[in-house]
Amino acid sequence: MEDIQKLQKKILSWYKKNGRDLPWRKTKNPYRILVSEVMLQQTQVGRVFEKYREFLKQFPTVMSLAKAQTSDVITAWKGLGYNRRALFLQRTAQEVVEKYKGRFPRDLTTLKTLPGVGDYTARAILSFAYDGQVPMMDTNHRKFYQRVLFGRTPRTDKKLLGIASDILPKNRAYYWNQALMDLGQYVCTEKRPGCRLPWLAEVCKACAGVGRPKKVIKKKVVKFRNTDRYYRGRIVDALREKGVLAPAEIKKVCSDISFERMKKITQKLEDDGLIKRRKKRIVLP
Ligand code: ADE
Numbered sequence: 001m002e003d004i005q006k007l008q009k010k011i012l013s014w015y016k017k018n019g020r021d022l023p024w025r026k027t028k029n030p031y032r033i034l035v036s037e038v039m040l041q042q043t044q045v046g047r048v049f050e051k052y053r054e055f056l057k058q059f060p061t062v063m064s065l066a067k068a069q070t071s072d073v074i075t076a077w078k079g080l081g082y083n084r085r086a087l088f089l090q091r092t093a094q095e096v097v098e099k100y101k102g103r104f105p106r107d108l109t110t111l112k113t114l115p116g117v118g119d120y121t122a123r124a125i126l127s128f129a130y131d132g133q134v135p136m137m138d139t140n141h142r143k144f145y146q147r148v149l150f151g152r153t154p155r156t157d158k159k160l161l162g163i164a165s166d167i168l169p170k171n172r173a174y175y176w177n178q179a180l181m182d183l184g185q186y187v188c189t190e191k192r193p194g195c196r197l198p199w200l201a202e203v204c205k206a207c208a209g210v211g212r213p214k215k216v217i218k219k220k221v222v223k224f225r226n227t228d229r230y231y232r233g234r235i236v237d238a239l240r241e242k243g244v245l246a247p248a249e250i251k252k253v254c255s256d257i258s259f260e261r262m263k264k265i266t267q268k269l270e271d272d273g274l275i276k277r278r279k280k281r282i283v284l285p
Contacts, residue, residue: 003203007148008169008176010199015179020045023052025178030104030129031062031093037124038089038116042082051080062102065093071284074274075240082229083236087273088116106130124177133173135164140184141177147188148203151210231257231265236274236284244283 019025022045024036035055039048055076059065065073070090077086092114096104104125105111111122119137126132135141137157145160169176187197195201205211224230231254238245238253245253254262266282269275275282 004167007200007203008167008172011179011183012169012172012175014197015175015182019175019178019182023049024128028129028131030125031065031096032056033125033129034092034104034117034121035089037121037128038085039080041085041121043080047079062093062096062104065090066097070273074236074284078237078240081233083233083274084272085116091115092117104129106132108134127173127177131174133168133171135161135168135173136177137161137164138181140181140188143184143188144180147206148200149205151205151208152213153211154214228261228265228268231262232269232274235266235269235282239275239282239284244278244281246281250282 024033027033036048036052039052039055043051058076059068059073068090070087073086073090074083077083080086095114096102105114106126108119108122108126111117111125112119114122117125123132123134123136126134127136137145137160141164142157142160145164146155149160149163183200187200195204195207201207234253235245235250238249242249250262250266251259254265266275270277270282273285276285277283
């Protein structure tokens with residue numbers, strides 16, 4: 001216990017000195033926190049900076065996003081990839097306005113019922129907007145709990161979250177959760193686990209060589225240009241630019257795949273709500 005308290009103190013003071021100055025760390029507004037977290041889900045911090053600012057300029061409140069034309073939201077998402085995130089974000093805004101009078105729920109279970117809001121994002125909203133005393137588990141938190149507490153023997157997220165709850169510093173969840181993100185990103189890297197910080201290396205099980213990793217089965221790498229996602233992105237990008245695509249233009253965008261595959265991809269885009277048909281043409285919704 002004493003060790004844990006010492007570690008908590010070290011980490012919190014490390015963060016005070018070294019924590020990154022990020023725009024979404026200057027707000028407690030749950031809508032703004034949600035926008036940042038959804039953008040950061042699959043896009044790197046450097047790319048999110050400018051998009052975050054622009055998006056909030058265009059849609060400054062949950063109400064403005066809820067009421068916006070969906071095609072405008074998809075267009076604003078340009079450059080971030082995974083366009084469905086933009087749809088989910090708007091659907092969440094609509095639900096918050098319609099069901100909760102524009103105020104975000106304050107409990108984990110209800111937050112997780114919102115479109116596109118999983119356990120991680122719900123905890124981020126609680127912790128970063130409402131100062132909820134909950135741990136969270138993105139890749140950086142996972143890396144920290146896993147390595148420092150269990151060395152190289154893999155543990156499930158459920159187990160890690162349980163331990164994380166036990167060692168959360170009292171009333172400091174906000175700083176703790178942000179700190180572990182930065183530690184995981186910059187200190188505890190794949191090649192150099194936290195050993196650069198002597199006080200961390202001293203207590204880190206991975207540094208002490210504890211445990212054995214599970215054998216990693218390497219997945220076959222598929223080239224991005226061969227994936228459906230690549231073509232989905234191309235179609236939506238072309239629509240952002242032109243507004244409407246005729247069948248011949250869709251074919252042009254998908255010129256290196258079969259007609260059947262192109263049909264399947266556009267059908268899926270329509271089912272997801274990312275495009276609409278207008279006679280034989282397609283448009284953004
Ligand atoms: N990635 C996801 N959430 C983040 C945050 N709050 N700060 C930095 N990187 C993040």
